[in-house]
Every structure is written in structure tokens, then in C-alpha cells.
Amino acid sequence: MTPDMLLTFLVLAGAVALFVSERMPPEVVAMLVLAALLTLRLVTTEEALSGFSSPATVTVAAMFVLSAGLQQSGSLNRLGEAIARIRWGWLLALVMMLLTAAVSAFINNTAAVAVFLPLIIAAAVANNLPPSKFLIPLSYAAQFGGVCTLIGTSTNLLVDSMARQAGHAGFTIFEFSQLGILFVVIGTVYLMVARRFLLPDLGVPQQADSGHAGRYVTELLVTEKSSAIGRRGSELLPGNDGDVVLLEIFRQRATVPSPRAAEVEAGDRLLLRGNWNDIEAARRMLKLRHHQVAGDLEGDDEDGRVHAEVMVAPGSHLIGHTLASLRFAHMYHARVQGLHRHRLSIRQPLDHVPLAVGDVLLLDAPQSALELMRADPGLVVLGQREQTRTSLRRSLLALGILTAVVAVAAAGLMSIVAAAIIGCCLLLLLRVLEPEEAYASIDWRVVLLLAGVLPLGIALQKSGAAAMLADFSIDMVGGFGPVATLAVIYILTSLLTEIMSNNASAAVVVPIAIATAESLGLDSKPFLVAVAFAASTSFATPISYQTNTMVYAAAGYRFRDFVKVGLPLNLIFIVMAIVLIPRHFPFSA
Incomplete structure (x- = not known):
């Protein structure tokens, strides 16, 4: 092992540890990785900065803007409102998943979920259906829809860019589509069954102002007339049948030690946690009121x-x-x-x-x-739930520009990055988006993450670290054939994606996948497809993908709900990938 290989492994280990620990945001970890690679001279300055000028990074930023064009113009709202009129639960779930998957194939999936989320909740409540039966399928459909095209997720673009940097052939915009559609079909069929037998029924909110999901933390002020005055913290809720817990007592900008033993005084602020209806009942019983953060709102x-x-x-x-x-x-x-x-x-x-x-x-x-x-x-x-309506003109322009971008790139008349940039300019020139809206729509955290992790892939390849890991993998499973090696690549990526950023896991595994293909004398495409699909479909935990986190909070799910529903789907996709990827992307170079 050379010194460069050892240093690269140390940087890689540190990056994985920081990504998994979540002590720092992923984009900060990516910038630290970039700084470490530069300091240790594992990459040149030009290589270190190549991530910022990478077609993947620029295309992802442009796709955020194109997605915002559809979102801000109201195009997605109109689609969401159309499916929200469906009254049968099974049909609402089916149409919702298929439409979400189709939309997510071309725009940012978090934008799609952000628009459809309140509309689906409203539709479920209006038809006396529990929203918890719909929101996990909404998130999962956005994920497996994203693997249908090259521009469906930032991970697909990252894998394509890293492959091209390594001198391998990239992917066309619809090269994933045949395989991706099969994943959509099987995923949808599974979720139609799972929503009936595995998804929890968390009830239907009865009123818009009292159906709040999950447990809240709230801060209540002890008034002069409160019956809490003089009581110890442990005595505030005697025989409480609800789910309310006293966390802290704040007095004159300080935390009172041992809140359960301390006596409550007028002017104290009580930090409580529990179900909202129980909190409201306790507030009325103790004659407390909500602490106002901004005093000038009192006279509203x-x-x-x-x-x-x-x-x-x-x-x-x-x-x-x-x-x-x-x-x-x-x-x-x-x-x-x-x-x-x-x-x-x-x-x-x-x-x-x-x-x-x-x-x-x-x-x-x-x-x-x-x-x-x-x-x-x-x-x-x-x-x-009421959504803001906008002009038909803006909606049609946004949809037309996105369609033109995809068509031009698919026809090979222009690269994806060039078409996307021109599309963004048209959105601004035609006033579909204002410059401030376009700038605000870009998730700069994702951009920085991509720019920071791309040089890590370069370092893994330059130092020979990727080749060493590939040789180790081949020694372990190479004797069982390329299909077994493909399975290991897919499972490794899937496991990493459950505990760290999907883009970060792809950046780590892509150099290993390429080196493995080269060592076996095989085409790298099936291994790269395995990385792209595994990193873009993460179902088993609520924190492994942003859309999972969104529905996790909105429906009041528990962690185990994602494991119960998502883990079998992960296993189904692993089997499908092992069987279908070699058929659509042969190993022979």
C-alpha cells in the first residue's frame, strides 16, 4: 500500500464516519473532504475544483430551477388537485403513485412531494380516509420514479459524470427507462398490497385545527391566575391520563434545576411535550397560555x-x-x-x-x-390545504420549456447541461420565474455536496485505492461470477444509502464499481446502473431520503413503520436488480 492510498483511505474513513454520525451537515463534510484532499495533495487544484464545473453539478442546479418553474407556475398544483378529487381510496393511492412516479422522472422529487403532500392529506381527510395509508407510498413512488431517467435524481447525474470523468461511456437521458419502468410497476403493485396490510391506520383528523399528528413540544406561560402556582413540577399533572410530560421550567431566562421538584411561580414558562389535544386540555386546566415569541403580535x-x-x-x-x-x-x-x-x-x-x-x-x-x-x-x-392558483399561461410555458429541454437532450441535438441552462434562461426571459425565485429554488447544499464528493472519486482512482477495494471484492465473490459481484455492489450501495447521503454513498462506490469492471474485463455500465438504482431507492428508514423525512413528520409515523414497509421493498428491488440489470445492460464490453 502506497502512502497516497493510505491517506486516501483515511480521508474516506473520516468522511464516512462524519456522514453517518450526522454531527455536521453533509455539504460541510463534503467541503472538509475537499480541503483534506487538497491539503494532503491527493488531488491537484484543478481536480479539486472540477466538481464545481462538473456537468452533473451544473445540471442539478439547473433542474432545481426548471422544477421550480413547474411548482411556482401552479402546474403541479393542477395535477394534484385533479387526483385529489378521486373518492375511492385504492384508486386515489394508485393514481397518486403513478402520477408521482411520472412527475419525479423529470423534476426534483422533493418538489413533487412538497406540492402533492398537502393535497393528498386533504383528499384523504375529505373522504374519511387515514392519511397514513397514503404518505409512505407517496414518498416511495417519488423515489422509484426518479430512476426512470438520467435527470430524475441528482444521483443519476453524479454517477454519469463520474463515469465520464473516468473515461467510460455515460448514459443517455432515457437509457434507464425500460428498467426503471419495471421498478415502478413492481413497486406500485407491492405498495397497493402493503398499504392495506402493513401501513398503520393512524386515524382521520376530525377537524383542521385539532387533528395535529404526532407529539409536540410547546412552551406555556404561567399567568397570575394559574392554578399551577405553588405546585411542584411533579404535581402539575396528577393522575394525568393523557400523554403530557413536563420537560423544563424556565425562569428569568434561566433553566430551573430539577424541574419536577421545583415550585412553579407566576411568570415561569413550562416546556411540555405530548399529543396536542392533551396539551390543550392541560393548558386549560392549569390556566396557562401560549408564550408569545413576538410581543407586537399581541394586538393583532x-x-x-x-x-x-x-x-x-x-x-x-x-x-x-x-x-x-x-x-x-x-x-x-x-x-x-x-x-x-x-x-x-x-x-x-x-x-x-x-x-x-x-x-x-x-x-x-x-x-x-x-x-x-x-x-x-x-x-x-x-x-x-387551499393552494394558490396561478395563470394558465405560466403553467403551459413551464411545462413546454421542460418538455423542450428533455426532447432536445434526448434527440442528441444538445447536451443535457446546455439544454437545461437554456431552459432556465427561457423561464426568466418569459417571466415564468423571477430571478429571486430561481436563485432561491436551488438547493445549494446539494450543489456543494456534489462539488465536494466528486474529487473524492478522483482521489480513489488516482491513488489506486479503488482498484485495491475492487481486488478485495473480486477475491471475496469474484469466483461466483459477475452477477454475484453486481449483487455485492448493489447491496453495499443500498446499505450505505440507509445511513448516509445518497450522493455521498454513490461517490464512494462508483470508483470501486468502475475498478471492479476493469479488473474483470467487463463493461462498467451494469455496475454503474446498480449504484444509481441502489442509491436512489432508499426505503427502510425515515432519515435515509428527504422525501421519507417529509412524510415521516406529516403523518406521525413511527420509525418501525418504515422498516416494516420499506425493508421488504428494498429486498424486492435487490432481487429485481440482480436479475434484470444484466439483461438490460450486458456484462460484455
């Missing part, structure tokens, strides 16, 4: 105010910031009354909690504030 006209649930979307500008630092109440003219997060390890005042993807904020807000939030790509309004 209460007419027309509603309760609404708003989710922090993937790529949101709110991620990592607190309500206080954002001045959220002033910005949106809304009061935050509760925060729903599955990992409820919250021990600080609500306005000091850094927001994360999938957080659901329970708001008291006027209708005008909800319209402002619907226009913000960083938020998904779940509670009040």
Missing part, C-alpha cells in the same frame, strides 16, 4: 386567524437557524405554538431550537401569513 386582529401546520422543507433557508435568529414571528406574522420533531430531545426554549428538515411548526396565523408561507419554497403548509 384575531378575526380570520387559523391554526396551521407548516413543515420545514429539504433545502430550506430556515434549516440550522432558530426562530429567534430568524425573527420568524415578525417575518411571517405568525405565532409558533408547538414544534413536532420525531427526535424530541428538546430542552431549550422553542425560539432557541435550531430548525431541521421535517420539523413541523404549529402556527396561529392569519390567512395572509399562510399565503406568504405557500410562496416560500422552504416551507410546506400542511394544515390549511
Whole structure:
């Protein structure tokens, strides 16, 4: 083992450890990897910066803008509203999955889920159906729809770019389609069965203002007339049959030690966790009121105010910031009354909690504030379901431009990146999008992640580390033939994707897949397809893919629900990949 190989393995191990631990955002880890590769001189400056100029990175950024054109113009809303009129549960689920898969083949799947999510919830509730029977299928359909085309996911574009950098043939825009459609069909059939027998029935919200899913953390103020005054924390909810727990007591900007033993005083703020209806019952019983983050909202006209649930979307500008630092109440003219997060390890005042993807904020807000939030790509309004309608002209232009981009690239008249850039320019010139909307639509975290991990693939190939890992894999399973090797590549990518970013897992495995193909004297395409499909279809955990995280919070699922429904689907896709990939992409070079 050469020194460069050893250093590359150390950087790789450190990157995987940081990606898995989630102590830092993936894009920050990617930039640290880039800095380490430069510092250790494992790549040249030009190679280190090649990720920023890579066709994959530029195309992904452009596709975010093209997706925003459809989203902001209302094209997706019209599709969502059409399927939301279906009254039969099985037909609603079937049409929803097929339409979501078709849309996700051409636009960013998180954008599709963000638009369809509130519409599907509203349709389910209107027909007295539990939303929990629909939202996991919505997320999964967005994922397996994305593998049908080269532009369906950023992972497909990343795999294509890394293959071309290594001197191998890339993929055409519809080269995945035949195989991808088979995955869509089998995945849809499985989910139609699973939604009946495996998906939980979490009930139907009875009212828009009281059907809040999951458990919230809320901050309540002890008034002068509160019956909580003088009681110990452990005595606040004697014989409580509900699901309410006292987490902390805040007094004069400080946390009271041992909250269960401390006596409550007027002016204290109580941090409670529990189901929202139980929290409201406890609030009324103890004569508490919601702590107001922004005092100037006290005098607002209460007419027309509603309760609404708003989710922090993937790529949101709110991620990592607190309500206080954002001045959220002033910005949106809304009061935050509760925060729903599955990992409820919250021990600080609500306005000091850094927001994360999938957080659901329970708001008291006027209708005008909800319209402002619907226009913000960083938020998904779940509670009040009415969608903003826009002009037919903008919708048709957005759809026409995307169709033209795909057609020109598919015909070979222009590269995908060139067609996508021209399409973005047309959206701006025709005023389908404003420049500010286009810039805000790009998830710069994904762009930085791609730019940072691409040089890691270069280092793995240059140093010989990828070849060494390939030789190790061949020694282990090479004797069983190329199909067994393909299975190992697929399973390895699938496992890594469950615990770290899908793009990061692809960046790690692609150089190994290419080196393995070269060592066996085989075409690299079947192995690259295995990486692309495995990294883009991650079902077994709610944190492995952004669309999973979105529906996880919205429906109030439990972690085990994803394991129960998603793990069998992962196994089905593994078997399908092993059988079908060699038939559509032969091993012979």
C-alpha cells in the first residue's frame, strides 16, 4: 500500500464516519473532504475544483430551477388537485403513485412531494380516509420514479459524470427507462398490497385545527391566575391520563434545576411535550397560555386567524437557524405554538431550537401569513390545504420549456447541461420565474455536496485505492461470477444509502464499481446502473431520503413503520436488480 492510498483511505474513513454520525451537515463534510484532499495533495487544484464545473453539478442546479418553474407556475398544483378529487381510496393511492412516479422522472422529487403532500392529506381527510395509508407510498413512488431517467435524481447525474470523468461511456437521458419502468410497476403493485396490510391506520383528523399528528413540544406561560402556582413540577399533572410530560421550567431566562421538584411561580414558562389535544386540555386546566415569541403580535386582529401546520422543507433557508435568529414571528406574522420533531430531545426554549428538515411548526396565523408561507419554497403548509392558483399561461410555458429541454437532450441535438441552462434562461426571459425565485429554488447544499464528493472519486482512482477495494471484492465473490459481484455492489450501495447521503454513498462506490469492471474485463455500465438504482431507492428508514423525512413528520409515523414497509421493498428491488440489470445492460464490453 502506497502512502497516497493510505491517506486516501483515511480521508474516506473520516468522511464516512462524519456522514453517518450526522454531527455536521453533509455539504460541510463534503467541503472538509475537499480541503483534506487538497491539503494532503491527493488531488491537484484543478481536480479539486472540477466538481464545481462538473456537468452533473451544473445540471442539478439547473433542474432545481426548471422544477421550480413547474411548482411556482401552479402546474403541479393542477395535477394534484385533479387526483385529489378521486373518492375511492385504492384508486386515489394508485393514481397518486403513478402520477408521482411520472412527475419525479423529470423534476426534483422533493418538489413533487412538497406540492402533492398537502393535497393528498386533504383528499384523504375529505373522504374519511387515514392519511397514513397514503404518505409512505407517496414518498416511495417519488423515489422509484426518479430512476426512470438520467435527470430524475441528482444521483443519476453524479454517477454519469463520474463515469465520464473516468473515461467510460455515460448514459443517455432515457437509457434507464425500460428498467426503471419495471421498478415502478413492481413497486406500485407491492405498495397497493402493503398499504392495506402493513401501513398503520393512524386515524382521520376530525377537524383542521385539532387533528395535529404526532407529539409536540410547546412552551406555556404561567399567568397570575394559574392554578399551577405553588405546585411542584411533579404535581402539575396528577393522575394525568393523557400523554403530557413536563420537560423544563424556565425562569428569568434561566433553566430551573430539577424541574419536577421545583415550585412553579407566576411568570415561569413550562416546556411540555405530548399529543396536542392533551396539551390543550392541560393548558386549560392549569390556566396557562401560549408564550408569545413576538410581543407586537399581541394586538393583532384575531378575526380570520387559523391554526396551521407548516413543515420545514429539504433545502430550506430556515434549516440550522432558530426562530429567534430568524425573527420568524415578525417575518411571517405568525405565532409558533408547538414544534413536532420525531427526535424530541428538546430542552431549550422553542425560539432557541435550531430548525431541521421535517420539523413541523404549529402556527396561529392569519390567512395572509399562510399565503406568504405557500410562496416560500422552504416551507410546506400542511394544515390549511387551499393552494394558490396561478395563470394558465405560466403553467403551459413551464411545462413546454421542460418538455423542450428533455426532447432536445434526448434527440442528441444538445447536451443535457446546455439544454437545461437554456431552459432556465427561457423561464426568466418569459417571466415564468423571477430571478429571486430561481436563485432561491436551488438547493445549494446539494450543489456543494456534489462539488465536494466528486474529487473524492478522483482521489480513489488516482491513488489506486479503488482498484485495491475492487481486488478485495473480486477475491471475496469474484469466483461466483459477475452477477454475484453486481449483487455485492448493489447491496453495499443500498446499505450505505440507509445511513448516509445518497450522493455521498454513490461517490464512494462508483470508483470501486468502475475498478471492479476493469479488473474483470467487463463493461462498467451494469455496475454503474446498480449504484444509481441502489442509491436512489432508499426505503427502510425515515432519515435515509428527504422525501421519507417529509412524510415521516406529516403523518406521525413511527420509525418501525418504515422498516416494516420499506425493508421488504428494498429486498424486492435487490432481487429485481440482480436479475434484470444484466439483461438490460450486458456484462460484455
